Amino acid sequence: MPAKVNIIGAGIFGLSLAVSLKQRGYDVVVFDKNDYSLDEYRNFEVQAASVDQNKIFRASYGKKVHYQRLAMEARDKWEALGNDLFVPSGMLRVQPTDELGNLELETISNMERDGLRDKIFVKGDQQDAARATQQGWDAKLFSFPMPEEPAREFAEVLDTTAGFTRSSAACHHFYKWARELGVEFVFGGEKGAFDSLIKLQTSDGRKKVAGVVTQDGVEHSADTTVIAAGSFSHSLVPDLSYHIESSAGSVARFKIDPSQIELWEKYSPAKFPVITWKKAKRDAAGKDVGSVYVFPRTEEGIIKIGYRGVKYTHFQPAPSEVAYSQEGQWSTPAGPELKPPQIALDAIREFVSIFLPEFKGVPYYSTKFCWYTDSLDNEFVIDYVPTYADNSLFVCTGGSGHGAKFLPVLGEHAADIFMNQEDAKTPLRNFWRWRSDAPRKNGLEEGPDGPRNLAKGVSL
Ligand SMILES: Cc1cc2nc3c(=O)[nH]c(=O)nc-3n(C[C@H](O)[C@H](O)[C@H](O)COP(=O)(O)OP(=O)(O)OC[C@H]3O[C@@H](n4cnc5c(N)ncnc54)[C@H](O)[C@@H]3O)c2cc1C
Numbered sequence: 001m002p003a004k005v006n007i008i009g010a011g012i013f014g015l016s017l018a019v020s021l022k023q024r025g026y027d028v029v030v031f032d033k034n035d036y037s038l039d040e041y042r043n044f045e046v047q048a049a050s051v052d053q054n055k056i057f058r059a060s061y062g063k064k065v066h067y068q069r070l071a072m073e074a075r076d077k078w079e080a081l082g083n084d085l086f087v088p089s090g091m092l093r094v095q096p097t098d099e100l101g102n103l104e105l106e107t108i109s110n111m112e113r114d115g116l117r118d119k120i121f122v123k124g125d126q127q128d129a130a131r132a133t134q135q136g137w138d139a140k141l142f143s144f145p146m147p148e149e150p151a152r153e154f155a156e157v158l159d160t161t162a163g164f165t166r167s168s169a170a171c172h173h174f175y176k177w178a179r180e181l182g183v184e185f186v187f188g189g190e191k192g193a194f195d196s197l198i199k200l201q202t203s204d205g206r207k208k209v210a211g212v213v214t215q216d217g218v219e220h221s222a223d224t225t226v227i228a229a230g231s232f233s234h235s236l237v238p239d240l241s242y243h244i245e246s247s248a249g250s251v252a253r254f255k256i257d258p259s260q261i262e263l264w265e266k267y268s269p270a271k272f273p274v275i276t277w278k279k280a281k282r283d284a285a286g287k288d289v290g291s292v293y294v295f296p297r298t299e300e301g302i303i304k305i306g307y308r309g310v311k312y313t314h315f316q317p318a319p320s321e322v323a324y325s326q327e328g329q330w331s332t333p334a335g336p337e338l339k340p341p342q343i344a345l346d347a348i349r350e351f352v353s354i355f356l357p358e359f360k361g362v363p364y365y366s367t368k369f370c371w372y373t374d375s376l377d378n379e380f381v382i383d384y385v386p387t388y389a390d391n392s393l394f395v396c397t398g399g400s401g402h403g404a405k406f407l408p409v410l411g412e413h414a415a416d417i418f419m420n421q422e423d424a425k426t427p428l429r430n431f432w433r434w435r436s437d438a439p440r441k442n443g444l445e446e447g448p449d450g451p452r453n454l455a456k457g458v459s460l
Pocket of ligand 1 (some may be wrong): 011013034047051083231249251370372401
């Protein structure tokens with residue numbers, strides 16, 4: 001009998017792993033509290049980061065060459081998937097000033113090392129300008145004047161390896177594919193929602209997970225249970241509380257109509273790249289302060305803008321049994337009724353006034369929070385939980401705001417770790433391992449007294 005695996009969470013991490021494990025002969029059942037079979041991943045109000053019109057695809061990772069390479073591996077797979085799931089619109093990385101920042105210089109140097117330099121165009125570089133014209137990219141090398149005097153333009157790099165993925169459509173594609181392969185899905189309501197782990201004791205007195213109980217009270221036994229519940233993962237398995245924390249990214253949308261012919265054309269993926277702007281240089285601690293990004297319009301006319309300069313925490317009392325808490329609290333997602341604070345919407349407005357001037361003063365069509373699963377060092381967390389015996393509990397989470405682009409390859413690397421652990425061939429093994437000895441960084445050191453805690457009133 002093939003080993004049975006329960007996966008909790010049918011977002012990008014759960015789906016990608018489900019496909020790869022099924023292809024390797026496992027008997028896989030995926031549970032999710034949302035019923036994606038009904039809405040095809042198109043209810044953008046659900047709290048799942050993967051359920052979204054679009055996500056940035058980029059291979060630009062500064063010094064983190066392992067992600068640059070994983071992204072290029074994923075890019076080939078996205079192209080092979082077809083169906084317009086990946087749109088190579090290019091991405092214009094606008095710098096905080098009229099000079100290229102350190103992260104950009106590191107990215108250029110690492111892309112050059114991997115033979116990708118001819119795919120990127122530095123604004124103002126004459127050779128790059130000529131190449132951009134030859135390759136038909138020159139029209140996307142926009143100029144944006146800096147608001148301050150004296151008159152200068154922001155420095156920019158147009159990266160043509162980048163673009164965006166149609167995240168919800170891609171999830172639906174993977175869901176259908178997984179079903180065709182024979183993965184079973186238990187979706188929606190109490191029958192799909194996780195309630196608890198079935199815990200046993202082994203003969204040598206260790207804890208072991210024997211499956212899950214769903215909220216309808218049904219027990220589902222399995223050899224291994226995988227937690228891939230995104231920003232809810234540590235609420236389900238508190239052993240994860242040292243490794244991850246939920247934080248909120250602020251998102252605002254405009255909507256345009258095909259009858260607005262000029263705007264419809266200008267903001268189409270054919271004419272408009274993804275634009276990211278770092279408002280200010282990274283601070284002394286290396287933290288990004290003030291990033292905003294915008295996507296080309298969707299087929300429905302949605303122009304989505306995201307602010308990730310401040311990721312807001314939401315500290316709540318943690319259950320007493322959690323492995324790690326800060327002043328007895330942990331950050332978990334708030335309900336969908338909580339909307340981005342004015343300070344974040346103002347940051348988006350500033351971006352709009354420079355980069356989307358036609359929308360200055362236009363009311364947002366909608367705003368919302370989208371919940372990140374931040375890990376202590378921005379690396380994913382994909383490994384067995386060592387507190388449980390017999391490889392009975394595995395986690396596949398910690399997307400940290402950059403996991404969506406890896407959908408077509410993430411499961412392959414995760415399955416390698418799942419099957420081979422220390423003997424895994426993937427170069428990601430060490431980055432993604434269970435690491436309770438690693439220092440808590442990436443904002444996770446801040447705790448409930450930090451300035452970005454929504455539960456206390458934010459000052460950033
Ligand atoms: C604002 C924002 C912007 C981002 N932008 C990018 C980007 O541009 N590019 C990029 O590559 N990545 C981006 N990311 C990251 C990317 O979206 C995530 O890494 C990825 O979607 C995480 O997938 P996941 O499967 O771990 O989590 P999720 O998508 O959250 O899926 C988790 C699933 O678990 C289910 N679940 C939760 N609790 C339970 C329960 N109790 N019972 C049953 N099911 C449950 C949920 O319903 C959900 O379907 C961004 C993330 C955010 C928040």
